[in-house]
Amino acid sequence: MSTNDTTDDADSTDRTDTSNTTGSTDLDAGSSSKCGASTAGSTADSASTADSGSTTDSASKCGGSNGAATKREATDERVGSSADDFAADPGRLVAVGLGPGQPDGMTARARAALSAADHIVGYTTYIELLPEDVVESAEELYDTPMCGEVSRTEEAIDRALAGNDVAIIGSGDPNVYALAGLALEILESKGATAEAVDFEVVPGVPAAQSCGARLGAPLVNDTVSVSLSDHLTPMDEIESRLHAVAPEGFTIAIYNPWSRKRRENFETCCDILLEHRDPETPVGIVHGAGREDERVEIVELGELEDLGETDLIDMTTTILVGNAETYVWDDRMVTPRGYESKYDY
Ligand SMILES: C[S@@+](CC[C@H](N)C(=O)[O-])C[C@H]1O[C@@H](n2cnc3c(N)ncnc32)[C@H](O)[C@@H]1O
Known part of the structure; x- marks a missing residue:
């Protein structure tokens, strides 16, 4: 041990x-x-x-x-x-x-x-x-x-x-x-x-779900979680996992996104996501879900990296990166499940 x-x-x-x-x-x-x-x-x-x-x-x-x-x-x-x-x-x-x-x-x-x-x-x-x-x-x-x-x-x-x-x-x-x-x-x-x-x-209730609830409906379709903590998983392995999931249709839940010693991990993550995804992809950020200091923001992927240097993103924050179908309606993130392709409404 x-x-x-x-x-x-x-x-x-x-x-x-x-x-x-x-x-x-x-x-x-x-x-x-x-x-x-x-x-x-x-x-x-x-x-x-x-x-x-x-x-x-x-x-x-x-x-x-x-x-x-x-x-x-x-x-x-x-x-x-x-x-x-x-x-x-x-x-x-x-x-x-x-x-x-x-x-x-x-x-x-x-x-x-x-x-x-x-x-x-x-x-x-x-x-x-x-x-x-x-x-x-x-x-x-x-x-x-x-x-x-x-x-x-x-x-x-x-x-x-x-x-x-x-x-x-x-x-x-x-x-x-x-x-x-x-x-x-x-x-x-x-x-x-x-x-x-x-x-x-x-x-x-896991953070991704608590945070998803605050943001609307970002997790309704396939979702993967990635932790940016390199304490137990080497960063090169985290990078290859990000490369594997970033091009796909997943919503990505990012745990352990930022700390002073992990700010480079966050920057690398943003760079990899931008390699594969549109900079306008909606991203939900929830700091301290269910706690007194809760904050909720919806931004675009292209803005994410700069926010790492603000107190919105730290180790009590979970970030939900929408998939290619995710959109923002009435201040809510919406990831369609696919009903619209089968039903008229
Ligand atoms: C070691 S992980 C533990 C995850 C926890 N077991 C879960 O199911 O949510 C810690 C990470 O969970 C996320 N987290 C935990 N509590 C949170 C909260 N109240 N609001 C937003 N994110 C939270 C953050 O990304 C944090 O860095």
Whole structure:
């Protein structure tokens, strides 16, 4: 398992964040204590639900609260172990998609899964987006403000293996550039099984769909998603994927579009799209869908690159590039499904 771990999460690299390494590899995933990770607990003591069977007790293995009275207490505790280190019966592990941001964008199933969880683990921004009643009902919240996905996911898994019912959360859907796959990979690497922790994915509304809804109907026909993050996929591979889909009839949803360290990726993406598509192709830009700072713009492809240098486009933005049929009507993007070729209306 890699030890270098850069978060890909929305908000992690927005242009107002000067305290962190924007879009770069940040901290060692194997060192959650360096992440400024915080465990926030109520009165629960995770030692009561876990017995690691190793030399440390479960509270120290799992960042247990030790009866902490507040939900914002820093911890130096470190997790990291194999399934065999835990003698207790495992709890559950649920990967929950929060949708775009505000509580009313969350599915009822996601909310129920969060209410049922003893521990909720996530990137700080997502923990902060949780509804108050969910925060109140959780025994512990564990968040990492600037550390990466691997340490956080491992933390969630160790807590589940120690006997706790755990939800690991993220924006949108856990299957879209998110942690569902990583959770299964780490479970496997620890010698655990998905069945042992009753692993489940609770879907959420992905950013492309939340943003599509704000723009009208841009996604009604074939759509592909491309992430411009070169943290896990080399840029030359991203470029060849863009070349592959740009000439086709797809609407393209662009995730992770811009950060200070990825501005060249964005420029390259715009150049490739313009090689294949008309500069007048409609492009929808949604920043912070469902959040307080939501902004929605419809522009033309030829204008897109310059907008990378404005605060409309950052790591909480999703861009939807229309296909050759997409047009703008009444301030809405419309991608025809093809009904007009079969029916009179
Ligand atoms: C690591 S990906 C996570 C995607 C998420 N799992 C999903 O299903 O939408 C992060 C990217 O999702 C997009 N994103 C997430 N939340 C968003 C929001 N509220 N508005 C617009 N884009 C968002 C941005 O492109 C961001 O860079």
